[in-house]
Amino acid sequence: MLFITSRMPTVNTEPALNADFVFDLTNNSSSRSFFCCRRERKGKCVEIGSLALLQALKAAKVRQVLVYIHGFANLPDDVFAAAGELQKLCDRKKTGEILVLPLIWPCDADLGVVKDYWDDQKAADQSAFTFARVMQKFMAWRNSESHNPEDDPCLKRINVLAHSMGNRVLRQTLENWRRYDQPQGLPLLFRNTFMVAADIVNxxxxxxxxxxxxxxxxxxxxxxxASDDLALRASKVSNLKNAEASRRLGHSGPEDMARTPKNVYAIDCDEVNTRYDPPRGHSYFRCGTRKGEPGVVFEHIFATLLSGRVFPGDEQRKSSILELG
Incomplete structure (x- = not known):
């Protein structure tokens, strides 16, 4: 599995590539550099460099890439497990369609939920500077005549799935990218962006x-x-201590759909979230009630990936409720 990380290794071999990349789980500070790697098996990761990773993505026999940005309190093995589950579900639906690419940022391994939460918010914001560099590096590679000549462009469609605090990483990454590299405005880079249980204000x-x-x-x-997402309920309590009283986007959807851009859609998952992820109801976007079987949230995500349309039968529709079939 290919992946990109802002998490420091135990031994940093820069500028040489690290043939034995081991995550430093005691350090939750984001690296200023990003590391492009391949996970060969459990416990064995190899740094391959940005050019090799981008070329591997271009050469992959799939039509689309799904960048997966994980949430709070996920260590690398947790991320690989979730990304692997996503990959299996995608392959089960249609072989050769999707390649899942995790972006791993440095969550904390300390005990104590509140302490972890604040440390992870800081790490999310720090990682955004690093991942903004990833965005700019990709644009330079995509526009390079030597790597993507006119007769051999990269045609992969790029999508993002951000879960929980991963949405904070995404938001801050794009803000930093615009501020420092794209002052004239961001390019239309992603076909679909899926914001699941987003731990940002609504x-x-x-x-x-x-x-x-x-x-x-x-x-x-x-x-x-989903309004009964217990992880986001705890998040709201934690944020109240920092004078941030607004509800979370993953609890209520956008505060006012009339004030959002026209390409924003809201899906109510109240009927399924605790069935798929009891009792917290937070990680409900992969399997359903049976392991290995896609849930209705994943089914909607995958249908949108295939068609590029959120509600193909009604282009004017902006919201919906997902229910068990």
């Missing part, structure tokens, strides 16, 4: 707010939310 996607940039960079922005 006004984030409104016009004029920092999260509006997500809609600028995406053809479709799909928000999946």
């Amino acid at each position: 006004e984030s996607l409104h016009k004029g707010e920092p999260g509006e940039l997500i809609s600028h960079a995406s053809r479709n922005v799909v928000v999946y939310y």
